[in-house]
Amino acid sequence: MYGTMKLQEEKVFKDPVHRYVHVKDKVIWDLIGTKEFQRLRRIRQLGTTYVTFHGAEHSRFNHSLGVYEIVRRIVDNVFKNRQEWDNSQRLLSLCAALLHDLGHGPFSHSFEKVFHLDHEHFTQEIILGKTEVNDVLTKVGKDFPQKVADVIAKTSEHKLVINLISSQIDADRMDYLLRDSYFTGVSYGQFDMERILRVMRPQEDQIVIKYTGMHAIEDYIMSRYQMYWQVYFHPVTRSADVILRKILHRAKALYDKQYKFQSDPHHFYSLFQEKVTLEDYLKLDESIILYYFQMWQEEDDQILRDLCTRFVNRNLFKYVEFDPSKEYKVLAKLESLFLEAGLDPEYYLVVDSSSDLPYDFYRPGEEGERLPIHLLMADGELRELSRESTIVDAISGKRRTDHKLYFPGELLAVDGKHKNLEQQIRVLLGKK
Numbered sequence: 140m141y142g143t144m145k146l147q148e149e150k151v152f153k154d155p156v157h158r159y160v161h162v163k164d165k166v167i168w169d170l171i172g173t174k175e176f177q178r179l180r181r182i183r184q185l186g187t188t189y190v191t192f193h194g195a196e197h198s199r200f201n202h203s204l205g206v207y208e209i210v211r212r213i214v215d216n217v218f219k220n221r222q223e224w225d226n227s228q229r230l231l232s233l234c235a236a237l238l239h240d241l242g243h244g245p246f247s248h249s250f251e252k253v254f255h256l257d258h259e260h261f262t263q264e265i266i267l268g269k270t271e272v273n274d275v276l277t278k279v280g281k282d283f284p285q286k287v288a289d290v291i292a293k294t295s296e297h298k299l300v301i302n303l304i305s306s307q308i309d310a311d312r313m314d315y316l317l318r319d320s321y322f323t324g325v326s327y328g329q330f331d332m333e334r335i336l337r338v339m340r341p342q343e344d345q346i347v348i349k350y351t352g353m354h355a356i357e358d359y360i361m362s363r364y365q366m367y368w369q370v371y372f373h374p375v376t377r378s379a380d381v382i383l384r385k386i387l388h389r390a391k392a393l394y395d396k397q398y399k400f401q402s403d404p405h406h407f408y409s410l411f412q413e414k415v416t417l418e419d420y421l422k423l424d425e426s427i428i429l430y431y432f433q434m435w436q437e438e439d440d441q442i443l444r445d446l447c448t449r450f451v452n453r454n455l456f457k458y459v460e461f462d463p464s465k466e467y468k469v470l471a472k473l474e475s476l477f478l479e480a481g482l483d484p485e486y487y488l489v490v491d492s493s494s495d496l497p498y499d500f501y502r503p504g505e506e507g508e509r510l511p512i513h514l515l516m517a518d519g520e521l522r523e524l525s526r527e528s529t530i531v532d533a534i535s536g537k538r539r540t541d542h543k544l545y546f547p548g549e550l551l552a553v554d555g556k557h558k559n560l561e562q563q564i565r566v567l568l569g570k571k
Contacts, residue, residue, distance in 0.1 A: 176238070191373050197319075213336060234276065265417065266291070328362050364497040378545055400435075491542070496539075
């Protein structure tokens with residue numbers, strides 16, 4: 140039976156985070172070889188973060204293998220032979236872990252925001268569509284692709300499998316914290332994963348943590364908190380992200396006006412028309428996007444040309460702290476000043492906001508359910524983490540939000556027409 144077939148010899152991938160990624164199952168090996176999975180080599184894990192941390196060139200392919208390896212260790216070593224774990228769900232867990240990010244597009248979340256896409260939707264489309272991935276999964280069983288897709292969609296009846304890949308302490312988060320920390324060269328994302336794996340326990344439809352591992356979980360949550368604010372929400376990265384989004388917005392606006400591109404964006408047609416087919420989507424990767432950005436530096440449209448040149452050559456926007464709730468009147472004044480200076484504020488004066496909730500638990504009546512992390516006490520009782528940890532309690536349910544105003548600082552100082560504009564921005568906002 141294909142689903143239980145093993146390779147004659149175990150395959151290994153040398154990995155800088157987990158040392159080795161082990162593959163013994165033929166299904167997993169065949170999935171890795173599909174063109175849809177290989178496409179992930181051409182999509183960076185951290186989008187525009189490489190402009191800030193030059194080592195952040197790792198891909199969704201790296202990360203997907205890492206998530207698979209963590210889940211493999213859990214189901215083969217930690218959960219194996221525990222009566223609460225149904226070992227028949229092993230292959231489902233491994234496949235879902237490997238394929239969980241299959242639908243990511245180029246520059247991932249920035250791309251999704253502009254074109255109103257959802258990578259999880261496309262992950263399910265790839266798994267269920269006419270793809271090499273679907274061919275492999277169907278060989279396990281006709282209903283197996285749907286089972287994997289249901290885990291990705293979080294609608295599967297196998298809640299424990301879902302929580303292995305998507306929860307407040309899952310294989311996805313554990314891998315990206317360690318991997319992103321390694322490749323960006325920072326220490327914020329480091330935590331004792333081996334300890335966490337040792338104290339994980341399956342219980343009914345959730346993963347609980349043995350109470351003796353509480354301090355390792357505290358370290359993990361604080362690592363996640365620090366990585367978001369020191370790396371993922373870094374203001375320089377966000378500047379590159381702003382320019383990226385504005386390039387895509389400008390290209391679509393020009394297309395809608397029937398502008399004649401010198402480099403025809405045929406890869407973007409279905410995106411601009413909001414009729415994205417799976418076939419079109421799978422043709423997109425970051426090399427394709429960067430090709431157009433390179434070519435659009437020679438376009439007649441001054442805004443598109445300038446934004447692409449900025450992105451390609453890392454000539455990013457400056458920024459100041461900005462509070463939309465208090466300074467919205469100032470923003471209107473600044474927009475008028477930009478228009479007077481001949482700069483379109485739609486593209487050159489941008490408010491960007493970042494927000495994160497490091498840990499929370501479900502509160503009846505509130506929007507959005509976040510399953511808590513439970514500690515398994517010595518007497519068998521389950522206790523929600525923040526009830527036992529003063530560190531976690533201090534940040535539990537506390538959302539932190541940061542707003543910045545981005546603008547092309549050096550452009551404003553080029554000539555007499557613009558040179559006082561940056562100073563006016565800072566004066567109006569009360570910044571030095």
